[in-house]
Amino acid sequence: MRVLFDAYWWVEGQPSGRRVVDSFVRTWSATRPDDELTVAVPRRHVDRVRELVGDAPIGIAPVRLNPHGVSVLAELGSAADADVVIAQNFTPLRTRALRATFIHDLMFDEHPEFFTRLERLYFAGMPWSARRADLVLTSTRAEADRIARVRPGLAAKVVPVGLGVPESFRSRRATDPGLGLAPGGFLLCVGRLNARKNTGRLVEAVLAAGLVTPDRPLVVVGEPDGLAAARHDPGDRRVRFVGGVDDGALAWLYGNCRLFVFPSLDEGFGLPVVEAGLSGAPMALSDIPAFRELAPGAAFFDPLDPASIAAAVRTELAGPPSPSPAVEVPAWTEVVGRIRAAVEERLEERLEERLALR
Template sequence: MAAGRMRVLLDGYWWHEGPPSNAMVQRELVRGWARTHPEDELVIAVPAAHLEAVREHVPAGVELVGVRRRPHGVSVMSEYPSVLRRVGADVAVTHNFAPWGVPSVVFLHDVLFQDQPRWFTPAERLYLAPVTALLPRAGAVVTSSGHEARRIERRNRRVGQVRSIGIAPDPRLATLAPVRPQVLAGVDDFVLTVGRLNVRKNLGTAIAAAVRTGEIGPARPLVVVGGPDGRGPGFGPAALQAIEDGAVVLTGHVADAELAWLYRNAALFVFLSLDEGFGLPPVEALSFGTPVVASDIGVFRETIGAHARLVDPLDVDAAAAAIRQELARGRCAPVQPLAWDDAAAALRDTAAALHHGRRRVA
């Protein structure tokens, strides 16, 4: 094989059917890698049942291989090593879980389950336990933000240095023809928040702050996009009343074209999450020129602090004041996000250093 050229097994387990944001990250890293380093031979591992559905969406020249074990973590840990040997790959690039006994780069999305286990169900904690138990066996570890890299290092001293490669919005959102969600027929003025309905997203505070502004009601609702996940948000009586009154609209999951319409037309985006590994929705909103009120937490100071208004996510009055001020200010200029090619190139650079040196990458 030519100098510098690699044959790489890439984790695509979620490509066709998985958590939407995680699936998007897998797809765009593969596509960016294929664009920036066409000399490499890429093999994507996907569930065998999804091979045909995935085949028409992968870049030209990229190979597919089917895996059969479930769920994702079990397949990565126990099946990917034999797959790597069978296809003759030099290194595996996986998500969250490290494959046993082969050279690997692990993209670890976050270790919030270590920092705040109370936000996760017992079943989630049990499933995620091998993530950090096997992490020291990875040849290199990367993640999406410098903030999360430092948390992984702090919580997992045996892992060593973790590299931040960044991530970006789904590029399809900028090119899809936007479609108004049916649930918002006739609604042209609204405030938006996007995220799974769980305790970490702190939606109760976002709803309370939005209502307290006096600016939110059936004529200008707070639109909440996302489905239930893990430990629920535990809405209080005031939030439940706002939902019943139509001041808050819960859409559940929406199609990508509908999400594009929401970002393009929202008067304001609110995101008061208690913590994130990266937190993509406010980055997406800013890329559409939608002003953002978000949590004053470490990762947002890093990723959006220069472009968004950051507030204490537990201070309802401060959040309400920020929402009121940003609504009066109006929409902003779009903020250019990181390019996926840059993230993919950083990931490939990490894998190449591991392959050629068989050592952990700084």
């Protein structure tokens, strides 16, 4: 099978996106050596991607348009000869290949208040172009249900295939980040600091309830460009915004926190939940469908209610640490296997349809 994979984010983009692309490409190449795998990447990244590919039998197809959505819509389908094009979020408008599009979420459709007008305009191309997809892949059953709910015309195409933990995290060595934190002596929140991640309400809740102190702070990992960070007094050592950290430091923080708290208002997946679970962290999470699916044994709270957040945190801190809940996460080999099986089935259906027309 000739596979063209949209690897636009392999070099630049959000850390989670880069790590997912890296894991997907390496796993497909290693587990499906008979397939001809080609990655489509921005022309400016070709040299760096050659370094990442190394000796692996992976072709490179440069694309030139930006942003990502425009590139997928206009040029991905013709970037290389393929039996299947696996795109992310957007679907190529023209290609003879089977179109399989991984939609990470359609949150903007259900919660437009989380996004700017410009973001909503850009994201609108996702469900619009997905009408041309042969398959719509997504990470969780919760997100598959959302896609079917907000875009009923896509319901018959949606297949939840999961997402694995990036190999760079699984293989990491936990390293103390040198922040002066005592093992078991801090609360942890991980994620981008935007309105949807709800960090401000978490900070409000734990400060008002007296659940954090300079000796047991809330540590927030994520770039400090959100409203929560902007309003926070940097001299208040009860809450510490530490910015981005590498995988080794992140693993240490997960493994040594007293409690991992994730107050996000909505998610299609929730990689920090999975990482925290694999690191053995006790958890208090927003009561949203994706988190119920990923970590059903966690403590849950209403993310819109500071009192509910504080109550869940207080309960968890009142006794010995709760066992880390088991997380529902497949290995990358399973994810790739599910995608390939879905693609093979659709290719067979397409062949049967063509033969029936003769």
